[in-house]
Amino acid sequence: MKRVLIGAVAALALGTGAALADGYPSKEIQGVIQWGAGGSTDTVMRSVTPHAEKTLGGTVVMQNMTGGVGAIALNSVASKPADGYTLLMGAENPLLYKVMGLGQKDYSDFTPVDILARGTAVLVARPGVPFDDYKSMIAYIKAHPDEVRFGATGPGGLPSVVTAMMDSVEGKLPVISVPYDGDGPALTALQGGAIDVMPAVLGAALESIRAGKMKPLAVFEEKPNPLLPKVPAVVSFNEDYAKYLPWGPFFGVFVKKGTPEDIVTKLSDAYKAGAESPDFQKLMDGRGYTIMNISGPEAEDFLSKWQSNTTWLLQDAGLTKASPEKFGIPKPGN
């Protein structure tokens, strides 16, 4: 509490001063985490930030601000001055806000400091299903239309994107899509037999796969994941997937657009060093995330490719509220 108070007093005293990298950071930096405590975004940010602080030579005070699929945190940071003293620590969701009708702002109003890591999607099934890999699953679905139950987490969630990818590559698959509140409850339901197949992020399913409680059918990558070397990559079943990959939920640190370039560089350097720390790498590996650690134009490219791929997939699957075209999001490949 005392720290917060001191920070607040310091903010009052220095808040209006011009933000120049020479003296940056001259006060505490606020990090706004888009998701709740104990969630994956929270874990990632809280483990990388202490390492970044060492390089930065300042403190980052993190707070969780939840609600509106992360839009409340995004809008809050967007309303603060672009001086590098408020960081947005978020996941991939904002790139879908516009097409899903969840908000007017997204990462195009921000500058990426560092895209830290990316998750891998994996298709898992409950052990009792009569198929063992991706190929036999597709054959089974086609032979038994409207029988296989897929878990979902609402439009825009990872399962909806993976299912849209499958529909676009294999043709519309006749499955029943059963919605859950999140991948946790859906994976629980999978183990209880309420659903048959679930597209999930690798980290969430990894331990249950290892224990044999779930059957992995394919990883949505171009090559098998080192954590599950025996599970084939989806591209080995159908090469058409290659155009959408690599794809996955990601975590990144952002500042408001218009933040002085030297401050962004300073922050990027700090987070880059933080992401290279062995502690952080170990945590990410264990949870099945791939370290990206990119910034600058590379990160911008990644974001726009991700947004164009995903929004158009959802648009073609009829899951959007408004066409990506309306927001000037180009079709993939254009």
Next chain:
Amino acid sequence: MEHLMAFLMIFTHPELLMLVAVGTFAGVYVGAIPGLSVTMAASILISFTFSWDVYPALALMVGIYMGGVYGGSRTAILLNIPGAPSAIATAMDGYPMAQRGEAGTAIGITTTMSFFGGFVGILVLALAAPWVSEFALKFQPRDYMLLAVLGIFLVGSLSQGSLTKGILAGALGIAIGSVGRDPLTFAERFTFNMPLMEPGISFIAVMIGMFGVSEALLQLHHVGQPAIKQKITRIVPSWSTIRKHLPLSLQTSSIGVIIGALPGTGGDIAALMAYDHAKRVTKKPSRPFGQGAIEGLVAPETANNAAVGGAFIPMMTLGIPGDAVTAIMIGALYIHGLNPGPMLMVEQPNMFWFIVGALVMANFFMLIFGLTGIKLFTKIVAMPRPVLIPLIMLLSIVGAYAVNNSITDVYWMLGFGIFGYMMRHYGYPLGPVILGVILSRLLDDNWRRAIISERGDLGRFFGGLFSSPLSTVLLLAVIAIFVSQTPIWRWIKTKLFGRNSRSLEP
């Protein structure tokens, strides 16, 4: 042997023991303040203990959890404001007891029974975790739906006086619960295109408003009257009282463990169901329910503390959280480099036994902290009303704000407070409103999941109900309870047994 060492670890490390004690103590008081919840405390702790070792961090969290679930009963008894959703049922009979000047006795019983329930929960966790989690996994969406329907029948138990008014209040609660963006499809419901309505109405804000603010407003009528004198001669209940309620507390503890172990339900529903169960099975309560029946305290308090052990069952065996607090603890385990999941028990059985040990200690500390300091607490009710009423208002506002750091929640809370005051004036019970809000999502989501899974085919849905023994049993329970509350049942009974047995009347 190694497991025994892990279990005893908490006893041999004074610093860990201290942390459990500190956690439990903090939990009792955090739990007692409406709006400051265990979930919130746990999420603050997760960032606070980030750089700690895993054992101290868990010791603190386990303490907070155990203490917090118990603490909710304090303000429920003393002020008629449940400190946590799981203490709603406790207020029903606890507050009338405090009104008679028996707050000390009520807290004493609550504490002992919480200890008992907590112990049953831990015992089941330690001895039967794999089987219980296996059973909990069997619950399909349709079973959760039936459970919610069963829960809705509690309206009958929670409304004193007119059942019609109770049903109306329950329906209102269900409607409140459905406001906002539907989490399954993101469709907006009852939002009138206002961004403020999109996240839905915070259930905690409704609860604090309806119980806290409306109570403060009601107290304004009695500003001039002297406060109730509390007699605190006997705090620890006599052995005969405990023995008398042993069968009931075993039953309600079992309800608590099972409901707690189900990944979709927690202590709040467990406590309400246990209260209802007590009302059904107790032939001769010490006093009529709703007027200070001891059974009405025993049931919810054993159940919600038993649910703590229950919630750990799926967490430890499968890596699936049993409720919001265990979900945060799973996050904590990840941060500390452990991988909670089905392999945790196999690869790190010590972690399991350590948690069991910490829970046992937290339960004892809860008993100690619960039974001491009662005198101080009962002084709260004895405070003059011009001090007490602003205090309730202050607590309510702080509590409502603290849930989401949102001023909108404070407005909701005040609005529902005034509304709740009006409802009380016209004899509408408040319990069913909260019940409706709690069950709204459970019922709605699972009904939709169940019917979607059956391709929207009602025939297949009913077929499914009879294909699984679990669903069939739940369905029969729903039918039995429904029929037993209708006049037809009474009529059949008089015909069959030839005399009017009023004791079973709901």
